[in-house]
Amino acid sequence: MSSIPTRSSLSWNDLSHPIVAGLISVIVNYGGTFILVFQAAKAAQLSPELTASWVWSISIGVGVTGLMLSWMSREPIITAWSTPAAAFLVTALATTPYAEAIGAYLVSAAAFVLLGLSGWFERVIRLIPPGVAAGLLAGILLQFGIGAFGAMSMDPLLTGLLITAYLVFKRCAARYAVVGILLLGLVFLLVQDRVDLSGLSLKLAAPVFTAPAFSLNALLSVALPLFLITLTGQYMPGILVLRNDGYRTSANPIVTMTGLGSLLMAPFGSHAFNIAAITAAICTGREAHEDPSKRWIAGISAGVCYILVGVFGLTLAAVFMAFPASFITTLAGLALLGTIGGSLASAMADARTREASLITFLAAAANITLLGIGGAFWGLVIGLIAYAVLNGRMPQKTLHSALTPTAVNKRSK
Secondary structure, three states, X not given: OOOOOOOOOOOHHHHHHHHHHHHHHHHHHHHHHOHHHHHHHHHOOOOHHHHHHHHHHHHHHHHHHHHHHHHHHOOOOOEEEOHHHHHHHHHHOXXXXXXXXXXXXXXXXXXXXXXXXXXXXXXXXXXXXXXXXXXXXXXXXXXXHHHHHHHHHOOHHHHHHHHHHHHHXXXXXXXXXXXXXXXXXXXXXXHOOOOOOOOOOOOOOOOOOOOOOOOHHHHHHHHHHHHHHHHHHHHHHHHHHHHHOOOOOOHHHHHXXXXXXXXXXXXXXXXXXXXXXXXXXXXXXXXOOOOHHHOHXXXXXXXXXXXXXXXXXXXXXHHHHOOXXXXXXXXXXXXXXXXXXXXXXXXXXXXXXXXXXXXXXXXXXXXXXXXOEOHHHHHHHHHHHHHHHHHOOOOOOOHXXXXXXXHHHHHOO
16 A cells, blocks of 8 residues: 555654654544534434444544554554534434434445445546645645634733744754644643643443434435535545655545444444544644654554543543643644645646646635535635646646655655
């Protein structure tokens, strides 16, 4: 699966940075969007036991698939639950019986398994020009970069401290910038008593099996939207994150394995998990490690963290969600600065595709939502149309040839 050589000795310095990158991606995921799962569970009027089972199934599923994919490919394959799908379920579960929703999860997951086995998704991804892909990624991540500084309005002391520390670390010890602000931020929050761990008690989660039911209504109103939202909002940008940082693992086994994992975990409440996009960018860029061949450790780290959260169910998830929003947004934005800058540089590098890449960047940053489909998809569609019009032809299979392992190693230095 992998295209970047990895057989080399590992020192503690080789391990520490990707391990922390994986941890940060998990913190950002739980602290940023996991509240949607609880909102959807509340809309469905689920019992605490069923809610805990949902947390267990999705955390264990994400952790195991991400760990296995990273180990087998020796690339940082970061998986996550489908955030746009969770947002969709907040309204969908209010009118759909839970057993029918479980049946819809199974149908959607089976469709992803078939998609991965067919190879169709990989063929489509290969048609996207590198500049357009880089512009799309930069546009998706832009709001997180802005959020790092926008948090100054909510929490000037904490945000100002993290930004200042980041600059100092970058000047004095660039490799430890993200590690440094994570530790400094945690210490600051504990000293200010803004994270209460006194009531923390680790309790093992117990999965609860729900027998699925199938109906045409759930198929059309839950399964189909769930499939399309996850495909366009998660898989497409997620694969392009990997491509943008030079990793060329085929999308087919990723889609197949995450689809299979979703299929197995659906009866326990998991709605869908997939390759991550935004949190993956934390682990695929230079902040995770200067050497691209050693960033796969971040995937292992994230997988282990997800499994630990899953084992203890609501307990650890609640801890991550207790972090202030300003800490999460600032940490994520600063951790993604390097990726945003690199993506913009790649998008503007080729004069022949610069304008199409710029249009893609702006369209993705606008976060257009039409027909229930999010901004990543429409940004890509607008970018590809712009590319075709400005160049007088549709995109060719250029992405793989443009991002070679040699190019990646050069860019990382």
